[in-house]
Amino acid sequence: MAAAAAFLLADGGIGSGGPRALTSDEANRLAIARFRNYEAHGRAVTITVPGTAGGLTVTGSVDYRGKLGYGVVHGTGRDTSGDGLIEWTATSVFVHPMVKAPAHAPASPPRSAWYRRPLLSAGSALDSSLTIALGLGSDRPDNAELLPQNGAAWWGQDQVDGRRVDVMTGPSSPGRSGTAGNVRYWIGPDGTMYRVRVSVGSQPQPVVIDFDTRKYVPVAPVPGVTPGR
Structure with missing residues (x-):
């Protein structure tokens, strides 16, 4: 499913009942979840x-058609040396350090004082999260028939901001058999994705992505950024 490596989920406040095989409806909703993000543009x-x-x-937005993310970074339980604005593509990270970063990134990014670095494929919890x-997001649905065959499952029901959702685990990652269940998606009745939880490397807690x-x-x-690269 998601184009990221080494997924491992932690428990959430999930209703009992799972795991069990996906129904046809659940498989279809999981299959279109990433397409729904692309369909929404961002x-x-x-x-x-x-x-x-x-x-x-990181508080911001992801453009799933332009394959570009932008937001503001705040440290939690640490100093503020890494705070500031951030924009990223599949290969690069652009940072704009700020002594007092705002709660939300400005709609029009600053035109200067950005620093570029490669997006790391390993060794950085932040880069893995990005x-x-x-x-x-994907420009086409996944194959609903293959999801259950590759280990995707239903785990229970939950609520996200008052919305009732089903919690499903994804299938084994391509080329990584035995990784089924390593990612959990909180999916609405129409296939909309509302939350994803993933572990990164040796971090004790999972990455949480709320939509x-x-x-x-x-x-x-921002200057120097080529969307989609």
Whole structure:
């Protein structure tokens, strides 16, 4: 499913009943979840990144057609040296450090004082979280028939901001047999994705990606950013 590696989920406040095989309706909803994000063009997100020395929270938006994310980073339980604005693609991260970062990123990003670095494929909980968030959109539905065959399952029901959702685990990752159940999706009745939880590397707590935490703001590229790369 999601284009990110090594998924492992922690428990949430999930109603009992699972795991069990997906029904046809549940498989169809899971299959279209990433397509729903692409269909919406983009989603507002809050990404909670764990860390042994304190975590990070990225509050912003992901453009699933332009494959571009943008937001503001705040440290939690740590100093504010890493706070500021952030924009990212599948290969690059652009940061704009700020002594006093705002609660929400400005709709029009600053035109200067951005610093570019490669997006790391391993060794960074933040970069892994950004990759996961960007990979939760697809320009076509997944194959609903293959999901149950590859280990996807239903685990229970829950509520996210008053919305009743089903909690489902994804299938084994391509090339990684035995990883079924390593990602959990909180999916609404129409296939809309409202939450994803994933572990990253050796971090003791999972990454949590919450959607629609506020109104989606279209992502404007900062200087040097090429959307989709």
